[in-house]
Amino acid sequence: MVENRPWLTALSHAVLILGVLAVAFPLYVTFVASTLSLKEIMQVPMPLLPGSHLIENFTQVLTGGTTTGSKAAVSHMLVNSTVMALAIPLGKIAISIIASFAIVYFRFRFRMFFFWMIFVTLMLPVEVRIIPTLQVITDLKMNNTYAGLTIPLIASATATFLFRQFFMTVPDELAEAARVDGASPMRFFWDVLMPLSKTTMAALFVIQFIYGWNQYLWPLLVATDESMYTTVIGIKRMIVGSDAANEWNLIMATAILAMLPPALVVVLMQKWFVKGLVETEK
Amino acid sequence: MAAVSLRDVRKSYTAELQVIHGVSMEIKDGEFIVILGPSGCGKSTLLRMVAGLETITAGEIAIGDRVVNNLEPKDRDIAMVFQNYALYPHMSVYDNMAYGLRIRGLAKEDISVRVKKAADILELGKYLERRPRELSGGQRQRVAMGRAIVREPQVFLFDEPLSNLDAKLRVQMRAELQALHRRLGTTSLFVTHDQVEAMTLAQRMIVMNAGRAEQIGAPLEVYAKPATTFVASFIGSPPMNLIPRDGKLLGIRPEHLEPCAESAAMLTVDVDLIEPLGADILVYGHEGKPGGDASSARVAARLPADAHAQAGRLALRYERSHEHWYDPQSGKRIEP
Numbered sequence: 001m002v003e004n005r006p007w008l009t010a011l012s013h014a015v016l017i018l019g020v021l022a023v024a025f026p027l028y029v030t031f032v033a034s035t036l037s038l039k040e041i042m043q044v045p046m047p048l049l050p051g052s053h054l055i056e057n058f059t060q061v062l063t064g065g066t067t068t069g070s071k072a073a074v075s076h077m078l079v080n081s082t083v084m085a086l087a088i089p090l091g092k093i094a095i096s097i098i099a100s101f102a103i104v105y106f107r108f109r110f111r112m113f114f115f116w117m118i119f120v121t122l123m124l125p126v127e128v129r130i131i132p133t134l135q136v137i138t139d140l141k142m143n144n145t146y147a148g149l150t151i152p153l154i155a156s157a158t159a160t161f162l163f164r165q166f167f168m169t170v171p172d173e174l175a176e177a178a179r180v181d182g183a184s185p186m187r188f189f190w191d192v193l194m195p196l197s198k199t200t201m202a203a204l205f206v207i208q209f210i211y212g213w214n215q216y217l218w219p220l221l222v223a224t225d226e227s228m229y230t231t232v233i234g235i236k237r238m239i240v241g242s243d244a245a246n247e248w249n250l251i252m253a254t255a256i257l258a259m260l261p262p263a264l265v266v267v268l269m270q271k272w273f274v275k276g277l278v279e280t281e282k
Numbered sequence: 283m284a285a286v287s288l289r290d291v292r293k294s295y296t297a298e299l300q301v302i303h304g305v306s307m308e309i310k311d312g313e314f315i316v317i318l319g320p321s322g323c324g325k326s327t328l329l330r331m332v333a334g335l336e337t338i339t340a341g342e343i344a345i346g347d348r349v350v351n352n353l354e355p356k357d358r359d360i361a362m363v364f365q366n367y368a369l370y371p372h373m374s375v376y377d378n379m380a381y382g383l384r385i386r387g388l389a390k391e392d393i394s395v396r397v398k399k400a401a402d403i404l405e406l407g408k409y410l411e412r413r414p415r416e417l418s419g420g421q422r423q424r425v426a427m428g429r430a431i432v433r434e435p436q437v438f439l440f441d442e443p444l445s446n447l448d449a450k451l452r453v454q455m456r457a458e459l460q461a462l463h464r465r466l467g468t469t470s471l472f473v474t475h476d477q478v479e480a481m482t483l484a485q486r487m488i489v490m491n492a493g494r495a496e497q498i499g500a501p502l503e504v505y506a507k508p509a510t511t512f513v514a515s516f517i518g519s520p521p522m523n524l525i526p527r528d529g530k531l532l533g534i535r536p537e538h539l540e541p542c543a544e545s546a547a548m549l550t551v552d553v554d555l556i557e558p559l560g561a562d563i564l565v566y567g568h569e570g571k572p573g574g575d576a577s578s579a580r581v582a583a584r585l586p587a588d589a590h591a592q593a594g595r596l597a598l599r600y601e602r603s604h605e606h607w608y609d610p611q612s613g614k615r616i617e618p
Contacts, residue, residue: 182385187385
């Protein structure tokens with residue numbers, strides 16, 4: 001619908017600008033806070049123009065954390081977060097694409113039963129099953145390991161479901177043509193299905209990278225050792241005691257560091273991400 | 283190249299649901315066979331059984347002198363062209379054609395020679411680097427054929443390959459298919475529901491209905507002597523008129539009826555629909571015996587363009603030699 005009413009345009013712009021401000025202002029404050037010294041930040045009101053301590057603050061958190069709270073270096077936390085945020089999507093994609101391939105292309109006993117079993121777990125997010133899962137991980141002595149951090153989050157019905165739906169839209173004739181061409185099932189999987197799923201994989205990767213990076217509750221329970229902190233947990237550990245006792249400038253610098261990678265992934269993979277959600281190459 | 287034999291081939295999905303009720307046929311080496319029938323008659327299933335994409339419940343299929351019942355499609359030395367082409371969307375035209383050869387482990391140079399040759403035959407040379415989605419329907423169809431040609435198989439299987447093309451292109455591809463078969467001389471099985479395709483392409487055809495082969499024969503023979511009322515009413519446009527006469531069915535083709543004087547009438551029709559086609563005129567109506575009513579047989583006649591067609595009574599005659607007789611119960615042809 002195309003309408004030409006100036007006041008309506010003005011109004012919608014005003015609403016949008018307000019929305020942008022509401023979202024952007026806290027981010028701006030975070031950034032400003034990360035460039036101030038502790039003394040400046042404690043002033044009331046806090047200055048709203050960037051200060052001169054940007055490099056100092058970031059160097060401090062990257063190498064030595066805070067002085068009052070956790071003293072673990074954020075650089076190491078970033079490594080931990082990256083490992084977690086990469087292992088989860090990659091593991092999920094690898095497992096669920098194979099599972100969906102089996103469910104869609106092979107007739108085996110209890111096929112639908114398995115599919116529904118996987119599907120039902122959609123209703124059980126990590127938070128619901130967190131206590132038994134933690135028990136299992138503890139019994140297996142996987143606390144404070146990358147395996148313990150990532151494996152329980154890899155099992156995923158969402159991705160299996162997504163790939164299943166995608167595979168079902170691939171025409172049967174394609175599989176038959178490959179069969180006549182002499183391709184074995186795995187060869188068909190590698191040569192035809194995998195390339196066709198590229199965009200779906202990219203979309204899943206972006207979503208799951210952010211999901212993995214932002215994990216809070218699970219690492220809080222499993223990563224109790226300083227060397228295994230993820231960035232998000234690092235922020236939590238830097239906050240100790242009363243408001244005034246915290247070095248907010250350093251915490252905000254860490255927050256900026258925690259926000260950057262997901263933003264980067266989204267920006268860099270945006271084209272693929274959108275493709276994966278809206279179009280299929282068939 | 284090889285002969286193909288079907289020996290009492292049957293297919294059932296469950297004990298009750300049988301879709302192919304025993305089809306037997308000997309296909310000679312290099313023959314072009316069309317399997318014709320309405321949708322759901324089992325013609326595609328039969329083809330897919332030859333391809334190895336469907337299992338054979340009973341009977342035997344042999345390609346050359348090998349019984350292939352339990353062989354995988356890739357071991358049957360066949361190539362198939364699908365209705366929706368089934369091209370690999372992410373591969374170039376070249377790769378689409380080369381894929382099967384690569385899997386068979388042919389040398390790169392051999393593959394290149396074969397693909398180039400097929401591309402020449404099909405005039406695809408300019409498009410080898412393109413993706414299927416950048417091609418028109420007719421070009422995609424050619425790529426699908428190219429993929430079959432490069433394999434140099436014993437048998438080509440076509441599953442309604444022309445039905446996704448527009449009318450003009452279909453006529454053109456039909457001619458190209460004919461030329462291709464003349465050139466390669468490979469045994470071919472071609473499934474279609476289009477009688478014009480069947481009549482023009484086939485050396486022999488199988489007319490199928492509800493999982494049975496109603497008639498097997500050369501196209502003109504099938505047209506001239508339909509073996510059953512089904513074949514009679516499936517081949518020809520409009521279909522053969524079937525008129526009850528003395529406890530039997532009289533079959534007479536619309537093109538064999540001609541207008542005549544009342545006194546010479548062998549058939550009178552109460553015309554209620556006239557379709558002028560330019561070259562000729564189709565008239566339809568109920569057979570109008572004196573005192574006849576709407577429940578009497580429907581008759582169509584193809585009249586010359588200069589005939590004076592109008593609604594109402596029309597007297598028609600035909601040559602006795604054009605009569606066909608059928609048994610109304612079994613539907614079988616009765617030879618006079």
